[in-house]
Amino acid sequence: MSSDFGISVDIGTSGVRAQAVDLGRSKVVSTAITMNHPIPGANVMDHLSFSIERGGDCAHNLIIGTVNKLVGLLDIDTRDVNRVAVCGNPIQLSIFEDIEIRDLAFAGESAIRRRDIRSPDRDGKVVSSVDVGLELGTDADVYIPPAIKHEVGADALAMMVKTDFLERDEPTLVTDYGTNAEMAIKTGDDEIYSGSAAAGPAMEGQHIYRGMLASPGAISDVDPKSWRSIVLDDDLNPQLGDIVDPETGEIMDRGEMHDMAKGITGTGVIAAISSGLESGLIKRPNFTTPDGKIYLQDKIPITEKDFLEASKAFGAIRAGHMTLLKATDTEQEDLHNMYMSGASGTYVDARKAQNVGLVPPSVNEIHQVGNTSLKLATDLLMDPEEIDRLQEIADSIRAKHIMFAESKTFEKIFIQELAYWQEGMPFKMYNDFLERSNISRLPTKVKKAEIYEKVDRDIIEIGEKGLKILKRIGGIIQKEFEGCTGCQKCVKSCPEKAITVKETPTSHSIELETAKCLGHGCLRCERECPQNVLKITKMDLKPFNKETTCPE
Template identity: 55%
Template sequence: MAYGISLDIGTSGTRAHSVDLSDGRIIATAVTTCHPMPGANIMDHLTFCIKNGTDLAHNILMDTVNKVISQLEIDLKKVERVAICGNPIQLSLFQGIPVDDLAFAGENAHKAHNIQKQKRDAGVFDASAVGMNVPDGTELYVPPAIRHEIGADALAMMYKSGFLEQKENCLVTDYGTNAEMALKVGDEIYTGSAAAGPAMEGQSIRCGMLASPGAISDLEYEFRWRCKILDDQMMAGDGDQFDFGLEMCTDEGPMHGMAKGITGTGVVAAVAAAMDSRLWRKGKLTTSDGKMRMQDDVYIDSHDISEACKAIGAMRAGHFTLIEHAGIKCEDLDIMYMAGASGTYVDAVKAREVGLLPPL
């Protein structure tokens, strides 16, 4: 049996699938909960690489990649093909390409620092040559970078969403740490990204966690706010119900006692609930202890909402910049695509209420 590996190098972590090449079946999945290099966003990773050297950054990342693929429940000696996706910075770190030209914008800066522009073309390479623990000659498919921090992941997002086929004005955004986004107006496509940080993926949050069993993924309003908890099948079930204004639990749900933390989508819902309950004033939660308590000792506090607001603000700035650059107004947008794990599962109404969507 021949195997393939699909690999996504993200700013907040790495995800890999093992694939049966005979029928395309996904065999197993492995995910990390953080990036191996210090920092919470792409700028931190650029700084680390420039200060400490490309080789060190590459070796740190490859050590993580090899640990991840070792968990894929396959014989790595039978891997024949690897397909990788990620933004240009992460793919450069993976391939061992210097990132100085991505850290400094503009030709003048490049000349002043004597920086050479690197080639980041699409191609098929030897996966073992970049340091993967797979047989020599294993094909490594690397998609092209578009420009600067917009790369293969953004291109895949545009392709898979149907964004490229739309005739109306449309916007697509990957609601992740690097927040790649693209705006299509007529035949023109404008791209950008925002260093939103990891809050949208449940990281940098006190009780934050990736989407997994026991995570609060949403809060549903039923005259009170009902926690929605992911079960072992990753389906959202009913947890406890709360009146956040009165700071009390009003009903215990079937999943009482099962919450372990809160995901990025849950954080968005919690921010919306705090706004609706008028608990967020002048940058602070106005509850008695400064915490918005949910069930099973899971809570968010002012720090968490501030982290979420940083992500929301970064994405709003990105959206408004693209819209202004394209010469249109928010009301001219017809379609909005939400991509990435958070974008796929977040409640779109709550996302719009907190500002993650332009006012359409």
């Protein structure tokens, strides 16, 4: 006897997650995730640039190909799929839907009009799975939730709707912690200010020496007293790992996840740095350990370079929070509540997050709520009429979006954050600068807030058939560049090992794996080319398979 199924999809900046839902039982059956994004880049602006440069069809096909592969791992008969729901930020959803995206590259209506760009409809809608390219063997309805406005997407709406953020009367912050940290503040009336801080890939465990996304084998937390690592098991549940000497890596006590750590995710980086600061092993910006490293289970190190990378994220997110406070004339001491969503917001120890500036020090309550974007998509499957209510909520919110990249307040604070973390600026000097700039000073003491852990893991329910990981996605960008000598400097410069150089009968061919490439935020390969011939934008995309075909 067949069942009716739905598929929920969350397209994030660092990866894609999908779930199969038995609609008759209102129950999650299985989950599949990727470890990265199929489009080059570690942030949404790289994905946007790639889409504009290559043409929307190319980026669309890369994402649709990835979703189709994930669906194939969900272990259901896709001919029984009646509904699909997809959530994400405006850039990701526009690429998925294959609609105009250039308007998202500019701030303000006048800039868009000058370029004769017509912004598409980003209200909640239902489209055909066949029309967007999903391969289900049937034509299912695809539900796409609305954006509040073109800069504030369905993922931001999800973190507001799937908590009681909108019902709060006192000043409240909500943040989806990730590579691009979506955040919003509500100050007691219906007015909401939002922003998105380009926190960088360290929040997801990327650009970290042994970093990885939240997945089995990732160190997700560290006990600051014993230095015991907490490691995610095959079901993404945190389990006890080994106690080690942080200065040498010597095992002091074995845990049930002994010898099973593969790397460290963003929350583990936060915990290790917080513990290092608390214990004195870190004196901003240097480590006091013999070799300049802090060791965790299985000799997985945190390096001074990792600290500098992570501190950019700490600074960007705290600068974002403080910019929203300034915009609403809210003092630090008047901020009451904090909602933390996303993988980093779920697995991180909230007090350690406060120690590194990711949570304001003055809040009374901290709520950790999990992946609200995927949850919103799953709820849409269960109740399709929910899309009308979401549209009503989106229409009713008087949201003002602050472009942090253009905000002088954000710029001032972020510069001081870099000085504090990376140059050792004293805390008093930091606060004195804020005061001179008419910005609320940070409290000298962290308030002991009540912490409410609403979920045990980022993906609340993985289903009876468990979790599967799709490891190879995207395609190969390839070109034979005239003048290439095959010196391999581009290969050696790539931090993600995304490049190979192959000899051809006439010259050398350079190949780059899109899902590994860090995009425009890196380009070390281009800078290191001694012949100055390598140009990423000139390369042709060769798909791994037919689902990821891009036009030549």
